[in-house]
Every structure is written in structure tokens, then in C-alpha cells.
Amino acid sequence: MLQVEGLYLRRGDQPVLHGIDLQLLPGQVVGVLGPNGAGKSSLLSVLCGELQPDRGHVTLQGRALRDWPGQARAQRLAVLPQVASLGFAFRVDEVVAMGRLPHATGQRQDAQIVEAALQAADALHLLDRSYLALSGGERQRVHLARVLAQLWPGQEGATLLLDEPTSMLDPLHQHTTLDAVRRFADQGAAVLVILHDLNLAARYCDRILLLEQGRCHAFSTPQAVLTPAALKAVYGIDVLVQAHPERGHPLIIAR
8 A cells, every 4th residue: 555644745946735645545546637737747756756745754555665675665666657768679578578677586477477468558469569669659558568567467565656648549548558457456456547538537546636736626436526516626627527328437528
């Protein structure tokens, strides 16, 4: 479990996060929503240890995040940043195998995990391709496979942080990506995913943190958070919210 208590963060003279409390629990997908500049990526940077908060505590499995040795932390916590790129002509399987570096599970098992992670990310057909020959969306799916491989198979004790993993993807692969994330959580992993698409968040997330200017506007189920009043207050948009006719989750329609 990854937990944040009383998180405050400043960048220069500008406060960017104010009093954030958050728990990432095994088996749950937590979506983070908010307009540009709301503090979403800053929150992820604190959660992975890239930024140190000015106040507050971040703990991983009850232990301060900063106290975890690098390799031990990497065995439990994986991060997919908004922009992930490589400048060398690695094969796709080599890129995904980088996720196994914190482990000592052996070449044969690692190869099986790489194949399974690529299958989960709908990228197995890219196995022998050069990374540099891929499109932006294909690269994004390969990096998803890399962080899945790092924590494979996603059981309790694993925490996955994703910053806009669907930003370069077509509608089909937006759903296949988030379905893979959902199934990873169903194995016991705790997942946080930053999204911009309200309907994708409503479908795949168990809980949603709605940020407004660095503060928590709401943190609850999609049904409780994705209301016309909340979306008007945070995004300034007028929407209709109806139950999805088949799945029952909120369906957001712009007026």
C-alpha cells in the first residue's frame, strides 16, 4: 500500500499541492483527474520519490518511501511517466526486459514474463521490432509492458503509477490499455492512473481523486465524484451524467 498524509508541495514560490491525503489499496484502480495545472503530475512525482514534499509523509507498505533501498523499492513500485523515450535501437523485447533488472529471476523466467507483459499490453506482435521504428502509440504500449513486467504478475504488494498512459492511443488501444491495468489490479496490485478522459475514468477506476488547483475537490467512487456540479466547479463545463445503459457506471455527455 502507498499512502500520503498531509502532503504539501511548492515549486519555487508557487504552491502546487495542498493537504493531500491518499491511500492506494491492493486491488484498486485510483484515477486522478483535473484540468491542466491542477497538480496531477506533481502528485505522481511525489508518490514515486522524484520530488520531496515540503510537508507530509509518503509511505510504502508502512515504511517511509525515502528509506527504501533503490532495488527493493523498484521490486514493489513501478512508474510510467507521461513521456518515456529511448534513443537507441533496442529491440522491443529488450526494452520490456529492462523492467526485470531489479529482480534475479533468471533469463528463462524473465523471457516468459516479457512475453506475458507484451501480450497484456496488446504489443506481442512487436516483440522483434526495433523500438526506434515504432509509432508513438506503439512505443507507449511497449513502455506499459515494461512497467507491467517490472511488477509481474501484479499481486498484493505491487504499486503501479501511470501518467496519462492513453494519451497517444487510438480508441481501441485506450480500452485495451486500461483493461490491462484493470486486470493487473484484479491480481492484487494497487494502481494510480492519471487520465484526462472522464468516461474512461468512470469505466475503469474504483475511486477518483478530482484535483482543483492543487487541492482535493473530491475523492470517492466515480458515481460520487463525477457529478454535473463537481465537473462544472472544476472544469467549467456543463454536462449531463447518466448511467451507462449496459455497465451502469457514469456516462458524461457535454451539453
